[in-house]
Amino acid sequence: MLPPDDRQGFGDLFKHTKSITYQVLRPFTPIAIDSYTFTPIPLLHSKPTFGYFIQTPSENIAYLTDCAGLPQESLEFLQQKSIDICYIDAGAFVDSNGKKDSSNHLSHYEAAEIIKALAPKQARLIHISHTILESLRDIPLPFPYVL
Template sequence: MKLKFLGTADSAGFPVHNCQCMVCTYHREKGLKNLSTSAYIKVDNSVILLDAGIEDISNIFDGNDIKAVFLTHFHADHCLGLLRLRHSAQEINCFHPNDKDGFSDLFKHKHSVCYNEIEGFSTQTIENISFTTIPLKHSKNTFGYLIKTKNKTIAYLTDCAGIPKKSLEFLKSHKIDLAYIDACYDERKEVGNHLNYKQASDILDELKVKEGYLMHISHTTLEYILKNKIELKYKYVKAGDEFLVD
């Protein structure tokens, strides 16, 4: 059983259109790209999606049984792929936080997607894997997820500008094997809709995670890290990275 990242960037991804920074230039020259943060758990020929912000997600998983989609929130870079995925020949369950507006006309034209609104600290079990919602601070109602497999406890915490006290205490009550947290900004920005890598690292320290990783990086943050030769306490995950979670 593997957790794999389709993308680990912010909403702009990279390369950014016509941007000539060193990060975008490198990715463009090498034919590489890193899209919006999105991941999935693969169980045999089935998948469970953590967000669906990549537009081509219906083709990426064509031929796979999608057991469920767990949305963190309804910003476009986390649910854009549902616009096409909803036309699937398969009925797909999507679990999400309360959001009366949702995104685009997803609620109006549901097609094959069944939307299931869930509460904070509630648990859904799919394929013997439990997903517990963790309320986060963001500009939209947003959940992270505490994911438990047979032998691993995983914290998936994107997007967030902070973690409420109740959520933090809940996370601290678990021994977390793998944690992935929003670290979109560099140290020059301390206030916004996301964490910077120092703030995110402090949270990982407080949670005493066994392995911690940063995600939701922007091209400007990555360029700042590279230009200033900054040694991070925790690594950023890259698009294509995968982790054993049995």
């Protein structure tokens, strides 16, 4: 197998080529490991990034971390799935003036819009720093999702 095509971002992994087996992941092409199926989902970020649609024997999970959004094709793919739980990035903070502090992460407002579009049974906001949690105490969340 070939290593990831990102020498700058994964440079340290090339030092250990004998102890790591690489498998090329392709968008929307599932891979099975035991009774679990993982489907890579392209996400928007500063570098090529995947989230995953994970099918387990008991539930379907959308794991969408480290992203600033979903390409339309990814959104449409996930909308065709029955999602039991969605874990989604909400690492960017939006101040009281509406200014977002990161262009590579979703704010909790943006995450809420994606959650509404995907309609999972449950959702969890992830990739959140302690500074965002402190700030959220002063800004009520407009949706009933768990941090």
